[in-house]
Amino acid sequence: MKIQGKTEYKATSNACKLCSPLGASLVFRGIENCVPLLHGSQGCSTYIRRYLISHFNEPVDIASSNFTEETAVFGGAANLKLAMDNIIEQYHPDLIGVATTCLSETIGDDVPLILRDYIRDNRNGDNTAIVPVSTPSYSGTHIDGFHGAVRATVDAIAEKKNRAGMNINIFPGMMSPADHRHLKEILSDFGVGYHMLPDYSQTLDGPMWSEYQKIQEGGTPIKQIASMGDASASIEIGRILSETKSAGKLLAERFEVPCHNLGLPIGIKETDAFFDAVSTITGKPMPEKYSEERGRLVDAYVDGHKYVFEARAVLYGEEDLVVGLASFLSEIGVIPVLCASGGKSGHLKGKLCQVVDEFDAKGIEVLDGVDLVEIGDVAKEISPDFFIGSSKGYKIAREMSKPLIRIGFPIHDRMGGARIVHIGYRGAQQLFDIISNTILAARQDASPVGYAYM
Amino acid sequence: MGGISILKEREKQIYQKGTQPFDMSCEKKSLAGSISQRACVFCGSRVVLYPIADALHLIHGPIGCASYTWDIRGALSSGPQLHRMSFSTDLQEQDIIFGGEKKLYNALVTLIDKYSPNAAFIYATCIVGIIGDDIDSVCRRVSKEKGIPVLPVHSEGFKGTKKDGYKAACDAMAKLVGTGPTEGISPLSLNIMGEFNIAGEAWTIREYYERMGLEVVSVFTGDGRVDNIKRSHGAALNVVQCSGSMMHLAETMNEKYGIPYKRVSYFGLEDMSKALYDVAEHFEGSPEVMEKAQVLVREEINAIYPTLKRYKEKLRGKKAAIYVGGAFKAFSMIKALKSLGMDVVLAGSQTGNSDDYKLLRNMCDDGTVIVDDANPLELSKYSIEKGVELFIGGVKERPIAYKLGIGFCDHNHERKLSLAGYSGMLNFAREVYSSVTSPVWQFAPARKSS
DSSP, X not given: OOOOOSOOOOOEESOSXXXXXXXXXXXXXXXXXXXXXXXXXXXXXXXXXXXXXXXXXXXXXXXXXXXXXXXXXXXXXXXXXXXXXXXXXXXXXXXXXEXXXXXXXXXXXXXXXXXXXXXXXXXXXXXXXXXXXXXXXXXXXXXXXXXXXXXXXXXXXXXXXXXXXXEEEEEOOSOOHHHHHHHHHHHHHHTOEEEESSOOTXXXXXXXXXXXXXXXXXXXXXXXHHGGGGOXXXXXXXXXXXXXXXXXXXXXXXXXXXXXXXXXXXXXXXXXXXXXXXXXXXXXXXXXXXXXXHHHHHHHHHHHHXXXXXXXXXXXXXXXXXXXXXXXXXXXXXEEEEEEEXXXXXXXXXXHHHHSTTTGGGTOEEEESOOHHHHHHHHHHHOOSEEEEOGGGHHHHHHTTOOEEEOSXXXXXXXXXXXXOOSHHHHHHHHHHHHHHHHHHHHHHHOSXXXXXX | OTTSOOOGGGGGGEEETTTSOOOOOOSOOXXXXXXXXXXXXXXXXXXXXXXXXXXXXEEESSTXXXXXXXXXXXXXXXXXXXXXXXXXXXXXXXXXXXOSHHHHHHHHHXXXXXXXXXXEXXXXXXXXXXXXXXXXXXXXXHHHHHTSOEEXXXXXXXXXXXXXXXXXXXXXXXXXXXXXXXTTOOSSEEEEEEEOOBTTHHHHHHHHXXXXXXXXXXXXXXXXXXXXXXXXXXXXXXXXXXXXXXXXXXXXXXXXXXXXXXXXXXXXXXXXXXXHHXXXXXXXXXXXXXXXXXXXXHHHHHHHHHHHHHHHHHHTTOEXXXXXXXXXXXXXXXXXXXXXXXXXXXXXXXXXXXXXXXXXXXXXXXXXXXXXXXXXXXXXXXXXXXXXXXXEEXXXXXXXXHHTTOEEEEOSTTOOSOOSHHHHXXXXXXXXXXXXXXXXXXXXXXXXXX
């Protein structure tokens, strides 16, 4: 092939995205007694483990089928089967989640076929289910791997057996373990049964062990996933996700479970929408505890409104996180002057217009499919008051001597990324205080007087 | 500990001293499904070349390999910071179908124009060969057009182990060596190899050699510069630490330029001092080098010894586990821990060879478990069985230790604490002490039940 000299392709510099097998691994770590297995080179598993461990500070075991040169030439079936044999022998899992990689996809391994063979030969015995998901790293980002794994799991396991009782399926998307825990708390307080997939509130934010745990306790039980076809409704979180072939849609199509697509419940408006949906499905009002939390939050918004008014923020992250954050920032008077994502669904701007009042008048710049060097270049022109996003924005925030408010994933340079509550009135309260205080601290530090009163 | 069983295929890679004849197997591909702590060929190349600060490091492949290695090492530079950027061709589906050469070419040219590096390393990831990209020819073309060395690194993840990645990195650097001027280099000179300037360690070591009257021509690769590598064949001696990663280049330079090499380690008082004495011995024609080395060692040890002694009193008799990348580091760790009065009861590495493990066996006490290419289950099993109180490893081992109520010391390339040299030994002792004797363990359930 003749190479042309003109620049039509660019490199990605300091990416604002990760590869799709990471997202799939995260989901499988949120299923009870499940081991993720990446079908590819050893490095994929190890790098992803290291990346996740540095954020969650929890053991994250991810197996690899460990390709060799021979595997790449002759196909990965034997390695994949051997890997599953060894995982079953060592871990006795209820589920193995098999995610592909760029390598296995490029050589054309037919993973579903290999797994069917494996199951037909009963090598998995009676106790281990196997779910394949296609996650080539050259397609989409980690969030696509995440949603792909949720959908693949539901596709493989959910059934309809006309079981009685009120249950809600909930697909929370990529949040912190503390967010998952808060969602469960809300649903429990409503007194409604629920099946949440994934649920890494314990597996990736657990206590110390009194004795060794091969696979950390917690996660969505397989039985619950199986009964998702009998639920009264599904709640699926993510306005961008609502545009894709999602697990909620699959359940709606296959088992007629109605699906409520909601935005990430960050801030009052999106959290109200979430509580409304749960009330609609259950016929129950918002529990008192949350009306009180909401009341305190509104009170705090008023107390602090002048400090944050028309502060200019640069936000970046997964597209759904950016939409949720933009909704929250707009409702407190902060202008999200640059909304950026490494993802590129094509829906980012449209969804932002839905959640940000007077979007066009605010002069908000929206960039999708960008990296952190491009975000930094635009940010330098905009001169924001603060950045909000993962720890990977630290370099540009530091260069501009602006504060970075760390939220989302990953947070590799601070403690407690797993414990940040982003969602619900409680999450908004914490975010509001952090943002107000960040702005106040910057003003105080810059003041020649340095008052100890506001 | 009956609860954790070992895979049959893994049994030969685990040895307990004193219980069976020594017949340990190693240097094998990791077992599929075993959850090895190893990474891949790409990782080996990337860690070795990473600290070269004025070179462009472009990773040719889908985005993951670049994302996961962005700013990953604590390797400091005294000047340019280009090595701390992450560059990827970020291959997409259409590139997989139609090939990625065009994209590589354009990405490379654009980045070289923007950042003006003194050389560029192009890392091949898993799928590059499979989609048929000829990165060598793209590198040759860009090198010609831009007038800088553009070096392909054949680091496809599945083509071997991390060690093969070290070799690919050495092969790429070998193309730079010998292309620069050597005038003015002192006959009392050396290259520091296998020292990556984590937290400024290479600066510490360089200063020791300079105090001995020796000129350091190039550090491979800590605080590395392309021009220094180019003229490194003018040095009189190669001093090789982390021998797994750099021996290949040292041997190449020995064959091609007749430069002898010495293997050393800079961790712990014993090995640090031995390194300086060994190097001084090499320059025996200039006896003042040895005299200066003796003064240096005496001064440095005197300065830290009283503090070390205090730590030792607190750490005496505590049991330690070591699991690191290269076995050579494990040797130094065993000596350093012994000098703090501690007992090593579990030791292992990702990439040791049979000579390494024989030496490890000879250094260890009876009952010590030695593991090659271990996994989390094995490390947990033996940590529990042996009553380990301190684990020395990397990020992937840390949560295992903590969950089990075991203190931890990070000795991997991500750390931000200097552990080399005499000052590093003091940091090491302080680090071990601060974890092992922290009051937080009183709340750890695993410790309460034991």
